[in-house]
Amino acid sequence: MSRALALFLLLALAAPAQAEGLVLSLSKSRVTITSSFAGESIVLFGVIGADEARRDSRLYDVVVTVRGPNESFVTWRKERRLGLWVNVDSRSFLAAPSYLAVLSNRDPALMADAEVLRQEQAGFANNHLLQRVGSDYADVVAGDPFRQAFLRVKQAQGLYVEKTDGVEFIAPHVFRAAIPIPGTAPIGTYDVVVKTFADGALSERGALTLEVAKIDFEQTVASTAQGHPWLYGIVTALGALAVGFVANLAFRRD
Amino acid sequence: MTIYLPIAELPVNIFTLLAMGIAVGFISGMFGVGGGFLMTPLLIFLGVPPAVAVASVSTHMAASSFSGTLTYMRRKLVDVQLGLVLLTGGLTGTLAGVVTFMVLRRFGQLDLVIAITYIVLLGTIGTLMVVESLRALLREWRGEKASVKRPGAHPWFLRMPFKMRFRQSRIYVSAIPVVTIGFAIGFLGALMGIGGGFLLVPALIYLLRVPTLTSVATSLMLTLVTMVAAIVMHAVLNQTVDAVLGLVLMVGGTIGTQFGTRAGQSMKAENLRLLLGLLVLAVGIRVAVDQTTRPADLYAVTIDERAR
Numbered sequence: 401m402s403r404a405l406a407l408f409l410l411l412a413l414a415a416p417a418q419a420e421g422l423v424l425s426l427s428k429s430r431v432t433i434t435s436s437f438a439g440e441s442i443v444l445f446g447v448i449g450a451d452e453a454r455r456d457s458r459l460y461d462v463v464v465t466v467r468g469p470n471e472s473f474v475t476w477r478k479e480r481r482l483g484l485w486v487n488v489d490s491r492s493f494l495a496a497p498s499y500l501a502v503l504s505n506r507d508p509a510l511m512a513d514a515e516v517l518r519q520e521q522a523g524f525a526n527n528h529l530l531q532r533v534g535s536d537y538a539d540v541v542a543g544d545p546f547r548q549a550f551l552r553v554k555q556a557q558g559l560y561v562e563k564t565d566g567v568e569f570i571a572p573h574v575f576r577a578a579i580p581i582p583g584t585a586p587i588g589t590y591d592v593v594v595k596t597f598a599d600g601a602l603s604e605r606g607a608l609t610l611e612v613a614k615i616d617f618e619q620t621v622a623s624t625a626q627g628h629p630w631l632y633g634i635v636t637a638l639g640a641l642a643v644g645f646v647a648n649l650a651f652r653r654d
Numbered sequence: 655m656t657i658y659l660p661i662a663e664l665p666v667n668i669f670t671l672l673a674m675g676i677a678v679g680f681i682s683g684m685f686g687v688g689g690g691f692l693m694t695p696l697l698i699f700l701g702v703p704p705a706v707a708v709a710s711v712s713t714h715m716a717a718s719s720f721s722g723t724l725t726y727m728r729r730k731l732v733d734v735q736l737g738l739v740l741l742t743g744g745l746t747g748t749l750a751g752v753v754t755f756m757v758l759r760r761f762g763q764l765d766l767v768i769a770i771t772y773i774v775l776l777g778t779i780g781t782l783m784v785v786e787s788l789r790a791l792l793r794e795w796r797g798e799k800a801s802v803k804r805p806g807a808h809p810w811f812l813r814m815p816f817k818m819r820f821r822q823s824r825i826y827v828s829a830i831p832v833v834t835i836g837f838a839i840g841f842l843g844a845l846m847g848i849g850g851g852f853l854l855v856p857a858l859i860y861l862l863r864v865p866t867l868t869s870v871a872t873s874l875m876l877t878l879v880t881m882v883a884a885i886v887m888h889a890v891l892n893q894t895v896d897a898v899l900g901l902v903l904m905v906g907g908t909i910g911t912q913f914g915t916r917a918g919q920s921m922k923a924e925n926l927r928l929l930l931g932l933l934v935l936a937v938g939i940r941v942a943v944d945q946t947t948r949p950a951d952l953y954a955v956t957i958d959e960r961a962r
Contacts, residue, residue: 436658471957484766484946584664614660621898625661625895632889633885636897639897640713640716641720644716644721644724644904647718647908
């Protein structure tokens with residue numbers, strides 16, 4: 401009792417996201433990008449049924465979904481035309497997450513019915529990816545070659561991650577998951593959504609946000625480039641001229 | 655040791671970048687070209703987004719061309735008047751190139767057009783240079799004297815109206831071909847992410863009959879002005895200039911250029927032209943092979959610029 405309470409307090413003090421019977425905490429709620437940033441792993445801790453009265457002896461499954469800021473993408477398909485490989489066909493993916501990590505303690509397909517999982521967007525294949533189809537928008541079947549290619553390319557870039565052993569139970573109701581943030585991670589607010597399943601049905605859900613931001617010098621450079629483009633351009637040009645001038649003086653031989 | 659590039663938004667190894675800067679700087683010092691046609695593809699290969707690569711290489715080229723221009727200025731080899739006339743066409747061409755770049759990217763055919771332009775342009779220029787320098791070497795081997803061509807009769811395009819006298823270059827030609835050459839260089843530069851030195855120098859020598867050293871010096875001045883304009887244009891329109899990336903490339907590039915220049919001075923002009931010709935040809939063939947072999951993945955994903 402006292403140990404559970406202590407853990408509860410610890411988690412509650414860290415960065416609490418209170419959901420019905422689900423307590424979540426991130427090892428860091430802000431990933432700061434400095435000049436030596438090359439990717440980082442953020443650990444998510446969670447306690448199911450922290451409320452003692454609600455705790456039961458059921459076995460839980462956990463699916464953690466992390467989505468980076470939305471962006472629109474185009475997937476192109478090449479074909480051979482006159483001996484050259486040319487982009488011939490394309491599909492637009494609207495408001496797709498720029499980063500997507502789906503971590504679970506086992507294959508989500510084993511946790512509940514396909515219908516339930518699809519509805520909850522639990523599992524890598526169940527995340528909606530809106531495609532522009534003519535003038536309409538819809539998510540197509542999972543086997544669509546453009547959809548598969550999109551996921552394949554994103555996974556190869558390390559921006560889409562699927563790990564069916566990414567959630568580890570350290571006690572019957574306490575779990576831990578490491579969220580891999582790659583060096584190329586897009587800047588912005590990431591939504592961390594945790595869903596737990598028991599007896600083939602959704603039992604709890606909780607959400608947190610994770611911030612990926614540049615700080616110090618990187619922040620200054622990026623915000624100047626955005627906010628004062630003329631100043632940034634002129635200063636960069638003058639800097640280039642200064643380097644050229646110094647080099648000319650340093651290596652002058654006549 | 656990695657360094658995070660704030661605009662490209664990715665970490666890269668700083669020593670890889672420095673080595674690339676030194677290598678490309680060496681080549682550009684040796685042959686008197688900007689090296690953009692090598693640096694831009696290398697950066698894209700590292701994972702830098704093409705738009706950021708093209709824009710950031712311009713800072714590197716501005717630095718090295720300023721250094722070179724200063725040296726030639728002191729030796730009074732720059733034809734400022736010729737440079738200014740070339741620039742009127744060059745800046746218009748740059749603008750036309752930027753617009754074409756945007757239109758092609760919208761239709762997803764930018765890569766193809768760039769590839770075809772590279773194949774045709776580098777293939778042609780490379781072949782011409784190799785053939786010309788081999789001929790010169792062969793003549794020398796046979797012990798023949800090179801015929802110094804300085805024909806009295808100008809080709810038709812130099813006899814067009816609006817004739818101008820360029821004292822430094824000792825030519826009296828129509829302004830129309832000069833502006834046209836400037837336009838073509840500016841257009842291709844903006845489209846392909848190259849400074850165009852390796853195109854402009856032969857164009858000035860063979861088409862306008864400008865002396866070799868004046869051609870190189872004036873071409874550097876033109877590169878300097880167009881690259882400074884490109885930095886500001888890219889910074890304002892696209893926000894794709896990565897100052898950190900540019901700085902690392904500049905430092906490597908300026909060091910490499912010094913060694914390249916010394917290596918170049920100890921070689922014969924024909925051998926130098928042959929080597930540059932082979933290099934240009936090799937890049938062209940590489941692009942052609944890439945474009946004609948089946949890619950590992952037939953699909954590619956790009957960020958949709960229209961939705962932004």
